[in-house]
Amino acid sequence: AQHTVEKTSVTLLGLGAMGTALARTWLAAGHPLTVWNRTPSRAAALAAEGAKAADSAAAAVTANTLVLVCLLDDASVDEALDGADLAGKDLVNLTTSTPAQARARAEWARERGARYLDGGIMAVPPMIGVPEAGGYVFYSGSRELFEQHQETLGTPAGTTYVGQDAGFAALYDVALLSAMYGMFAGAAHAYALIRKEDIDPTSLAPLLADWLAAMAPSVHQTAGQLRSGDYTKGVTSPLAMQVAGTQTLLSTADQQGVSPELLSPYFALMRRRLAKGTGEEDLTGVIDLLVH
Numbered sequence: 001a002q003h004t005v006e007k008t009s010v011t012l013l014g015l016g017a018m019g020t021a022l023a024r025t026w027l028a029a030g031h032p033l034t035v036w037n038r039t040p041s042r043a044a045a046l047a048a049e050g051a052k053a054a055d056s057a058a059a060a061v062t063a064n065t066l067v068l069v070c071l072l073d074d075a076s077v078d079e080a081l082d083g084a085d086l087a088g089k090d091l092v093n094l095t096t097s098t099p100a101q102a103r104a105r106a107e108w109a110r111e112r113g114a115r116y117l118d119g120g121i122m123a124v125p126p127m128i129g130v131p132e133a134g135g136y137v138f139y140s141g142s143r144e145l146f147e148q149h150q151e152t153l154g155t156p157a158g159t160t161y162v163g164q165d166a167g168f169a170a171l172y173d174v175a176l177l178s179a180m181y182g183m184f185a186g187a188a189h190a191y192a193l194i195r196k197e198d199i200d201p202t203s204l205a206p207l208l209a210d211w212l213a214a215m216a217p218s219v220h221q222t223a224g225q226l227r228s229g230d231y232t233k234g235v236t237s238p239l240a241m242q243v244a245g246t247q248t249l250l251s252t253a254d255q256q257g258v259s260p261e262l263l264s265p266y267f268a269l270m271r272r273r274l275a276k277g278t279g280e281e282d283l284t285g286v287i288d289l290l291v292h
Ligand code: FVH
Pocket: 014, 015, 016, 017, 018, 019, 020, 037, 038, 039, 042, 070, 071, 072, 073, 075, 076, 077, 079, 080, 094, 095, 096, 097, 121, 122, 123, 124, 125
């Protein structure tokens, strides 16, 4: 006789772009799914695909032990869960929040008798359910909850548990997103430099992508220097040389009619660090200027 393993039943609150993508992966994997969305019409397509659409968030919470929330922001989580009975529930909050909001939400859930796991999604909706796209979710908070539900949580995307401190998933999430915006800013400046020239941006794109990929491993050297406290270890491009070079970048921006406003704040920090007599160091000392 064939033995079928029962899939964990899941409740999901929030059917925006991300919630809908998540929902489809659980349905496809055979998890019984109860959904709720503030605007009920967004649940119709999923109901046609096999989800149960609950009339209220409270009813959706009642339906299953494992309750996932993927709403716009922390205030919408408050609003949606107001009045829901969370006693005995396993609450997993995938809503983007700050570390402080995540820690407060963990305490809030504990007071209501629920185990709590916070999640930071490192993916956009088309990456959900597509393992080769490399998307994953940071989780932090209850280790027991994570371990018990790891298989279910891993259905939409990979899982990376980063500790019992409920704020850590949000912190890792925001750290990676912040680095991403630095990269976007640098790429924006690069495209601006060629904007008025007879250069096809699509010919610059692969060069940019390859250069950024070649530079990305430098984060490992930075981490090693931060850990050891020796910011001269392994230096190939000392701060003094780099500060001198920034003038070429600023002059080129000026000649191309491009505002230096994306680069200037970073260059100013490099100069401030150099003024402390650290010309033989890497760029790592800039980090210490940022931390109050
Ligand atoms: N989409 C993305 O690229 C990013 C990728 C990384 C992670 N984020 C975060 O995921 C959360 C949800 O994002 P989303 O893409 O699903 O967002 P929307 O499509 O805008 O849907 C928002 C849902 O939130 C509901 N909602 C808003 N306010 C309230 C409220 N006061 N009470 C109850 N529900 C509320 C909204 O409902 P409705 O407008 O359809 O009625 C949607 O279900 C988010 O934290 C991202 O930062 C996504």
